[in-house]
Amino acid sequence: MSTATIEPAEQQDIRTSYSNGEQQFLTFNLAEEYYGVDILKVQEIKGYTNVTKIPNTPAYLKGVLNLRGTIVPIVDLRLKFGMGVTEPTSFTVVVVVNVRNRVMGFLVDAVSDVLDLNAKNIQAPPDMGTTVDISFVAGIGNANDRLVTLLDIDRVLTEDEVADVIAVTAE
Numbered sequence: 001m002s003t004a005t006i007e008p009a010e011q012q013d014i015r016t017s018y019s020n021g022e023q024q025f026l027t028f029n030l031a032e033e034y035y036g037v038d039i040l041k042v043q044e045i046k047g048y049t050n051v052t053k054i055p056n057t058p059a060y061l062k063g064v065l066n067l068r069g070t071i072v073p074i075v076d077l078r079l080k081f082g083m084g085v086t087e088p089t090s091f092t093v094v095v096v097v098n099v100r101n102r103v104m105g106f107l108v109d110a111v112s113d114v115l116d117l118n119a120k121n122i123q124a125p126p127d128m129g130t131t132v133d134i135s136f137v138a139g140i141g142n143a144n145d146r147l148v149t150l151l152d153i154d155r156v157l158t159e160d161e162v163a164d165v166i167a168v169t170a171e
Helices: 159-170
Strands: 004-006 014-016 022-030 033-038 042-047 061-067 070-076 093-099 102-108 110-118 137-143 146-151
Touching: 022 093, 022 102, 022 146, 033 110, 061 102, 061 159, 070 159, 093 110, 102 159, 110 137, 110 146
Parallel strands: 033 146, 070 102
Antiparallel strands: 004 014, 022 033, 022 110, 042 093, 061 070, 093 102, 137 146
C-alpha cells in the first residue's frame, strides 16, 4: 500500500511516496475558494444534518453528532478560518476526518472532487510573515488553472483547540 507523507511544516515541502509521484486530495469549497485534504485522512463524507449544540464551547465548534455510535465534534471551517458562519444549503456537507487519531467532522460549503496532484504541481505556501498564521497550509496545488489550498488537517486546530474539542466529547 502506498502512503503519502508530509514533512514537518518548517520545511514547507510536500513529498509523496506514491509510485507514480501523485497524491490524492479531497477538494471542497469554502466561500468560493478551493481547499484540499489528503484523501488518506478522510473517513467519509456525510450530508449536513442538525448537530447537538454544546454550551460554553468555542464559536467554531458547531456541536456534535452521533455517527453510528461515535460522538463526533463538528468544526465549522468557515468560522475557524475567519470567513463567517456557514449557512447550510443542500450542498453543505460534513467531511469526517481523522485528526491526530481522533474522528472529527469539518463543515464545508460543498465537496468538489478528488484531485490527483503530481509533486511538480504542488508548491510551498507563500511566506506571509509572522503576523499571519498559515502553519496549517501544507502547500498550494495547481490543477487546471485553479489554485487549491492544501491543508495539513492535523494542524488546522492547535493543540489547545484539539484538547477543547476532545473535552467536549468526553463529557
